[in-house]
Amino acid sequence: MVLCTDYFWVYQRKAREWNGILSATITPPFMKVKQEMANGIAEDSFSLRCLQNTKNPDPRPDRLSKEEEVIKETVGTMYEGGADTGITALRTFLVAMMCFPHVQLEAQEELDRVVGNGRLPDYEDLDDKDSLPYLHAVIFECLRWQPIGPLAFPRQVDSDDTYKGYFIPKGATVMPNIWALLQDEKMYGPNTDTFEPKRWLSRTSGKQGEGELWKINPEKRDPTTVAFGFGRRICPGKHMALSSFRINVASLLHSFNITSPVVDPHGESVSVFVPKIVYISGVLNHPAPFQCTIKPRSEEHVALVQHALLDLGIEN
Numbered sequence: 001m002v003l004c005t006d007y008f009w010v011y012q013r014k015a016r017e018w019n020g021i022l023s024a025t026i027t028p029p030f031m032k033v034k035q036e037m038a039n040g041i042a043e044d045s046f047s048l049r050c051l052q053n054t055k056n057p058d059p060r061p062d063r064l065s066k067e068e069e070v071i072k073e074t075v076g077t078m079y080e081g082g083a084d085t086g087i088t089a090l091r092t093f094l095v096a097m098m099c100f101p102h103v104q105l106e107a108q109e110e111l112d113r114v115v116g117n118g119r120l121p122d123y124e125d126l127d128d129k130d131s132l133p134y135l136h137a138v139i140f141e142c143l144r145w146q147p148i149g150p151l152a153f154p155r156q157v158d159s160d161d162t163y164k165g166y167f168i169p170k171g172a173t174v175m176p177n178i179w180a181l182l183q184d185e186k187m188y189g190p191n192t193d194t195f196e197p198k199r200w201l202s203r204t205s206g207k208q209g210e211g212e213l214w215k216i217n218p219e220k221r222d223p224t225t226v227a228f229g230f231g232r233r234i235c236p237g238k239h240m241a242l243s244s245f246r247i248n249v250a251s252l253l254h255s256f257n258i259t260s261p262v263v264d265p266h267g268e269s270v271s272v273f274v275p276k277i278v279y280i281s282g283v284l285n286h287p288a289p290f291q292c293t294i295k296p297r298s299e300e301h302v303a304l305v306q307h308a309l310l311d312l313g314i315e316n
C-alpha cells in the first residue's frame, strides 16, 4: 500500500513536470504565429492556414479561443510525433552502416550502377522498387531491425473477440507489439537481431550480367505496414516520414562513407573501431549517443552536394 501511494505521488509529479515541458514546447511558437499574423508578417505554415480559417478566433493576439486551442494541440501533436521519430530512424541507419560495412558497400555499388556519380538520387529512382532493390531492402531492414516505436499506443476493443483461443472482452485495453511482429523468425528468417537486408530479397530469373538479380520478396510482410501502427490510430505522419527517410538514406549512401570513428574513446588512432552501441527502449527505441565519421566519397560527390545546396539557395 505504501509502495502504491509512493508510486502515485511520483507519477503525479512526473506528469506535472512533463505537462510543463509539453506546454513550453508548443505554446510559445504557436503564440508567435498568432502575433505575427496580427502584424501581417507571418510566414506560410500549417498553423497559419488553420488560424486563417478559424470561425471563432479570439481577437486578442495574446489569447486563444477554444477553437484556436484545438488547433494549437493538433499542431503540437504533429510536432511531438515527428520531432524524435525521423531522427531516430536516421540514427539507426547510421549505426547499421557503421556496424555492418559490407551492407554499405553493397548498397553503394547498386547506387553507383543505377544512379552513377553524375547526379544525386531522386524520388523517381526511389519510386522504382525494381531498379534499387538492395537500397529498399536496407530501408526495410532499418525499420525492422530496431523498431522506432516498439509498442503501438493502447486502444480499447469495441466488441468481444477471440484470437487464437484467447477471449478478449469488449472494453479491454490492448497494445499491439510492433517489436514482436518485426522480430518474427517465421516471417523474416533466422537471426532477426542481425541487420541483414538480403532477408527481404529473392532472386529473379535474370542471369549474372543481364540486369537485376534481386527483387523485393513479396512474401515477406512489408515492415511499413507494421512499424507505423494500425487502424484508426495509425501514424498520420507515415507517408511524410517514409519519404524523407528514403531520400535521406539514398542521398547519404550515394555521396558519403559512414564509418566508425578513427580514434577510440582514449584518443588512440585505430583503423577499425566499432563503438559499443546501446539501445534505450521506452516509448521510442533509440541508440544512446554514439560517434561516427561521415566523409564524402570523392571530389565529384562533394561537387554534386554543393551544387544541390546552391540550388536551394544555401551557401556553404
Ligand code: HEM
Pocket (backbone or CB within 6 Å): 077, 078, 079, 080, 081, 082, 083, 085, 086, 089, 148, 149, 151, 152, 153, 154, 178, 227, 228, 229, 230, 231, 232, 233, 234, 235, 236, 237, 238, 240, 241, 242, 245
Ligand atoms: C520513421 C518515423 C516514424 C515512425 C516509425 C512512427 C511510428 C508511429 C507509431 C508506431 C505510432 C503509433 C500508432 C498506433 O498506435 O497504431 C505513431 C503515432 C503517431 N505519429 Fe508517428 N511515426 C513516425 C513519424 C512521424 C511523423 C513525421 C509525424 C508527424 C509529422 C508523426 C506523428 C504521429 C502522431 C500525431 C501519432 C499519434 C496518432 C494517434 O494517436 O492517433 N509520426 N507513429
